[in-house]
Amino acid sequence: MALQPFLALGAILFGIGLYGALTKRNLIIVLISVEMMLNAANINLVAFSHFAVTPNVDGQVYALFNIAIAAAEVAVGLAILLSFFRIRNSSDVRDVNLMKW
């Protein structure tokens, strides 16, 4: 197997995630899209770890780190989402408009 298919998969996955994060109206979908982007990065890391000139385990360790961080991020994100839903009774990303002047 060659490196390229993995990188292509990662790129496609990242692109889908980015598109979803920027266009979807549902906050949960946006969160899932962000997870997809993170996982696209993980695929890249593991692929490079395996196909590098001197293969080593570093990339896989980083991927594990990333998974832990992603879990924490999802926890925080869902908590925010939940409390937002309680206040506004909505999970539409357009209603999250507090970050302005």
Place this chain on the structure above:
Amino acid sequence: MIGLTWLVPVLPLAAYIILLASGRRMGEAVAAGISVTAVFVSFLLSIGIVGDVAAHGPAAPTVYPWLQFGSGSAGTITVGYQVTSLNALMLLVVSLVSMLVFLFSRSYMRGDDRFSRFYQYLNLFVFSMLGLVVSPNLLQFYIFWELVGVCSYLLVGFWYFKPEAAAAAKKAFIVTRIGDVGLFIGIILLYLSRGTFDFNTLFGAASAPSGMMIHAAAPLAYAGAKFFSLWYIPFAGWHAGAFVTLVALLVFIGAIGKSAQFPLHVWLPDAMEGPTPVSALIHAATMVAAGVYLVARMFPLFEASATASETVAVIGGFTAILAASIGLTQRDIKRVIAYSTVSQLGYMMLAMGVGAYVSGMFHLVTHAFFKALLFLAAGSVIHALDTQDLFEMGGLRKYLPVTHATFLAGALALSGIPPFAGFWSKDDILTAAFTSGHYVLYAMGLIAAFFTAAYIFRVYFLTFSGVYKGDRHPHEGGPAMTIPLIALGVLATIGGFINTPFAPILGNFLQDQGPIGFNPPANWALMAVSALVGLGGIWLAYTLYRTEEGRAERFAQRAGGLYTLSFNKFYVDELYSLIIVLPVMKIAGIFQFLDRWIIDGIVRLAGEIGYTGGVGVKYSSTGQVQTYGLVTVFGLAVMVLIVIGIGGVI
């Protein structure tokens, strides 16, 4: 006593500081008491100093180094005090008049909200004036010269809430500043030429021992060539005589401003907006005489330049007749007396100009007495009636007997009726003008004397005789008012006897170091003429205002244009506002426009761009995270494309 001279100005300064520190908490009686006491002690010291000078002659100046900026005496600026017969005399006059005016103010200013502040300013003024008088060098003199100007500004504008008073204060300050600039240039030129500011060494030989009087060196001035040979001329190619004339004229410009002589006389009548004691002290007896004192102090300089002396004489004579003719028609009692002051200062300048040093100083002294008296009497009238319009007065002889008697004494002194004080001094000046061959100036002085008698008795008749036209119940203002009036009344009556042709006490006192200037011999015919002219003026006022109702109005109508000219002060104020004030305001307006809209505009524009831009841009942040993200991604993409386009990072 001479050793205590420094105490004379310092006492009023101490009173000033005490009043300043205690402020409004101090009661009227205490504030006035402290001030009067301080000046009274100064007055006693001055008497002692005059006695000392009369007995032992003048003392060497006491000086302390102040600034050291070079080597030798030229590189050291000193401060200190000096007593000559001239400034001993001035000390006495200033402290005496100040004391009486201080006493008068106790009653005149009673109940004023800023009573203590008034005395503060008065004390500061007296300190400055006495400091000016004892200054041993021109620089110190100039500092005090400016200080009295500031005090005059503060006191003219004392009732600053009246717009006229505020404007008059500003006018007084600015107009005198014009003269001060001339004086300052003159002082600097003198310093460049002689390397010193000291009066003593200024006119003396280079080797004159310190402590030698300026007057002792004065004879050098007569030997013109020798005098000039000591001068270093800072302008290449200038003849020494021309340079001396230039310096003398520059110094005289300062005197013109301070003593309200012809081109710059406009500030003094306006300064009457100040409280009347201020007019009596500053604008009659002391500060305005400082210009004459300056000319007297710099007398050798003027003696050395015939052109400058002639200028002084002509300006003085012209001012005397001009101001006297304006005084004939004014309706405001204080303005009449103010124009009279301008006119009398003109006489003093005339005397200085024709070289009659003693006559000029003599007139300064008698004028200080009778003019302060006239002002204080006018103040007493104003205090009783609360109006300054002559045509609302009348018949006050019955209500204000003391004021009436003293005013009459002052008026007779001013008119030059023997044996009152003004007769001896004014006659001295006229004799000097005649004897020295200035016949035109003599004629001008004589006509001015006629006008003088006419206008002051016009005031007298309108104020004190006839029937009272108002509806108040005028009464005298208590002993604090009457005592100064009586004291000055006595001085105005007998003050002339200090320098009669029979016993020239003042002349001998002033010339204790040898003769100065030109002492006119007594001339009985001229004396008779001036006395008759004075009586003629009184007769004119009497026939116009006392014999027949409406005669004055008919006379004014017959005079026609002359009356209008005089009533409108020869339109000098209008002329100045047209040719000076208006252009200056226009230019200032242009600069203000440039500054406000162009210079400031650029600066404000820079700020405005940031502010308005920020306000505009802030609405583009909608709070939509997805928009932010989109912009970020596209921005990143663009940046990446650019980096690829230019082939690398940076």
